[in-house]
Amino acid sequence: AEVGGGVGEGLLAKLRGKVTRAESRFIWPFFKEREKQQPMHECTDADEQANEGILLHDLLQPAGWMYREGLEYDSLRHIQNGSYGDVVCIQDRRTGFQCAAKRVAQRHFSSEELSTWSALDSPHVVRLLGAVSEGPNVVLFMDLKPGCLAQVLKERVKLPEDLALHYLRQVLWALEHLHRRLILHLDIKADNVLLSADGRNTFLCDFGLSERCDQNGKSTRTYRGPAFPGTETHMAPEVAGGDQRCCKADVWSSCCMLLHMLNGCPPWVRYYAPPLCLKISSEPPPLWEVPSRCNHFTARLLRAGLRKDPGRRASARELRRKTTKALRAVGGLNPSSLPGSGPLPTEA
Numbered sequence: 001a002e003v004g005g006g007v008g009e010g011l012l013a014k015l016r017g018k019v020t021r022a023e024s025r026f027i028w029p030f031f032k033e034r035e036k037q038q039p040m041h042e043c044t045d046a047d048e049q050a051n052e053g054i055l056l057h058d059l060l061q062p063a064g065w066m067y068r069e070g071l072e073y074d075s076l077r078h079i080q081n082g083s084y085g086d087v088v089c090i091q092d093r094r095t096g097f098q099c100a101a102k103r104v105a106q107r108h109f110s111s112e113e114l115s116t117w118s119a120l121d122s123p124h125v126v127r128l129l130g131a132v133s134e135g136p137n138v139v140l141f142m143d144l145k146p147g148c149l150a151q152v153l154k155e156r157v158k159l160p161e162d163l164a165l166h167y168l169r170q171v172l173w174a175l176e177h178l179h180r181r182l183i184l185h186l187d188i189k190a191d192n193v194l195l196s197a198d199g200r201n202t203f204l205c206d207f208g209l210s211e212r213c214d215q216n217g218k219s220t221r222t223y224r225g226p227a228f229p230g231t232e233t234h235m236a237p238e239v240a241g242g243d244q245r246c247c248k249a250d251v252w253s254s255c256c257m258l259l260h261m262l263n264g265c266p267p268w269v270r271y272y273a274p275p276l277c278l279k280i281s282s283e284p285p286p287l288w289e290v291p292s293r294c295n296h297f298t299a300r301l302l303r304a305g306l307r308k309d310p311g312r313r314a315s316a317r318e319l320r321r322k323t324t325k326a327l328r329a330v331g332g333l334n335p336s337s338l339p340g341s342g343p344l345p346t347e348a
């Protein structure tokens with residue numbers, strides 16, 4: 001604690017053992033504090049040592065109230081880029097437990113990623129395992145999943161309609177869970193959808209851009225600034241136009257992800273050069289991207305999820321119901337469609 005500063009023994013003492021979610025609500029103000037510190041904030045030696053945080057998994061074991069890379073845990077390999085930081089696989093030195101970790105620079109750290117994520121408990125959302133401050137950075141830990149939808153799309157280019165609908169439905173279940181808790185994800189895309197080993201289950205991750213919303217689904221965050229750090233091809237028209245973000249923005253992005261799964265590329269890029277935001281807010285919805293081979297229930301759900309007016313756009317729950325209908329209409333998920341269940345196109 002002598003190097004802790006900020007919150008003193010209370011917090012560091014918690015690192016020694018499992019912290020219940022109930023207790024963790026006292027931890028977040030600490031992270032909110034760090035978030036407010038001036039980005040120009042010079043790193044004093046106390047900061048260099050600062051290592052406060054919270055670990056929610058008993059196989060992530062701090063030693064002497066510290067949990068640092070190269071001492072209490074090691075980075076094994078780079079996984080991919082997350083929002084505002086690289087994602088690596090780490091291993092706890094004492095227990096051998098492995099998980100994913102993302103190091104976020106102070107100036108990009110949003111305590112929303114912690115506070116929104118830790119409030120979730122859905123089988124379709126990856127579990128947050130903890131967060132510790134590390135000098136000028138914050139390191140976030142989460143469950144390691146064997147697969148990622150973006151990786152499957154790189155290997156298979158496009159997915160059969162039944163599998164694409166099966167994945168979309170699970171992502172919409174996750175969005176229903178988030179929106180019911182007044183949380184917006186705001187970066188729905190294949191890179192942030194992880195997969196189980198058998199490729200049957202999806203897990204939403206990366207809440208680096210998430211925001212809270214009010215009862216009407218409107219973001220409570222005041223205008224953030226000109227550039228929206230989300231993924232341009234999946235950006236809803238109201239977001240591209242700089243209007244207030246709402247839960248329907250996640251619905252639009254989930255439909256862009258469906259088009260990505262069906263076409264093997266995101267919408268817009270085959271017809272327009274960047275910057276896309278002007279086109280997205282001025283052009284009609286990209287319904288020309290809907291493959292002609294698709295079942296008409298799939299086309300219908302895309303029309304409902306890609307309405308430009310967020311007020312008329314389907315909610316996550318309405319779109320999930322339409323996705324269930326479309327999945328039934330194509331005969332349900334054919335197990336042979338699952339990834340890893342047959343030669344890859346390159347191997348065939």
Ligand SMILES: Oc1ccc(F)cc1Nc1nc(-c2ccncc2)cs1
Pocket residue numbers: 079080081082083087088100101102140141142143144145147148191192194205206207208
């Ligand atoms: O926001 C985070 C906070 C903590 C983390 F450890 C990771 C992320 N973000 C992401 N993780 C991934 C990923 C993880 C594991 N395997 C494949 C991809 C993709 S985006």
